[in-house]
Amino acid sequence: MEFLADLPSWQLGLLIFCLRIVDVSMGTVRTLAVVAGHIRISVVLGFLEVLIWVFAISQVIQTVAESPFVLLMYAGGFATGNAVGILVERRLAMGKRVVRLISQSRGSEIAAALRESGQPVTTFRGEGRDGERLMIYFLCERKGLPEIIARAKGLDPELFYVIEPVSESRALPNLPLPRATGWRAWMKQK
Numbered sequence: 001m002e003f004l005a006d007l008p009s010w011q012l013g014l015l016i017f018c019l020r021i022v023d024v025s026m027g028t029v030r031t032l033a034v035v036a037g038h039i040r041i042s043v044v045l046g047f048l049e050v051l052i053w054v055f056a057i058s059q060v061i062q063t064v065a066e067s068p069f070v071l072l073m074y075a076g077g078f079a080t081g082n083a084v085g086i087l088v089e090r091r092l093a094m095g096k097r098v099v100r101l102i103s104q105s106r107g108s109e110i111a112a113a114l115r116e117s118g119q120p121v122t123t124f125r126g127e128g129r130d131g132e133r134l135m136i137y138f139l140c141e142r143k144g145l146p147e148i149i150a151r152a153k154g155l156d157p158e159l160f161y162v163i164e165p166v167s168e169s170r171a172l173p174n175l176p177l178p179r180a181t182g183w184r185a186w187m188k189q190k
Contacts, residue, residue: 004059012063013073016056020077021084023052028085029092035165036095093142096166099149100137102126106156107134113155114138119148139166 004012030045060074103110107123111134114121121138140148145163153159 009063009067009069012059013067013070016059016070017073017077017080019052019056020074021081023049023056024078024081025085025088026052028082029089032089032094038094093145095142096139097142097145098137098139098164098166099145100135100162100164101152102128102133102135102160103156104128104130104133104158106159107136110134110152110155110159111136113151114148117148117151 004015007015026045026049030042030049033041033045056074056077060070064071101107101110111121111123114136119138119140121136124135124137126133126135136152149161149163152161
């Protein structure tokens with residue numbers, strides 16, 4: 001890496017700044033991928049993140065005595081990389097979310113509209129301060145969440161909702177109901 005020794009300190013600082021943005025962004029996305037259980041993505045991002053970090057830190061250590069500017073660019077790249085990583089993760093919108101909608105007056109309409117669009121929902125009746133409410137629960141991909149919430153709020157502008165991340169979920173298969181067993185079942189056979 002002889003060519004790096006010949007770079008002016010401002011160019012080396014800019015290179016380190018950019019490398020830190022990339023590796024810290026990868027680290028942010030990797031951490032969220034680990035939490036969401038995406039193993040392959042986590043492994044690849046972790047490998048690339050450390051590779052870039054080792055390269056960047058080695059350049060800083062070699063040149064910091066001659067040019068403290070490189071150290072400032074390293075720190076600036078770290079700070080900027082955090083913000084960029086969050087923005088990238090928002091765009092990727094990985095994972096699933098549990099959504100709870102609570103409507104005082106339009107819950108049945110919201111549930112019907114969500115079901116018509118293919119979203120499986122479960123509803124519960126509840127009691128709020130001002131009377132009965134319908135609670136709507138469902139699991140969805142994070143990417144489709146803004147559209148679903150907008151549709152629900154379009155039906156009920158006063159809708160209350162809570163969105164939570166999901167670390168693990170399991171769909172229930174459509175199994176037939178088990179046959180009754182025991183002496184009563186034998187007596188009921190035709």
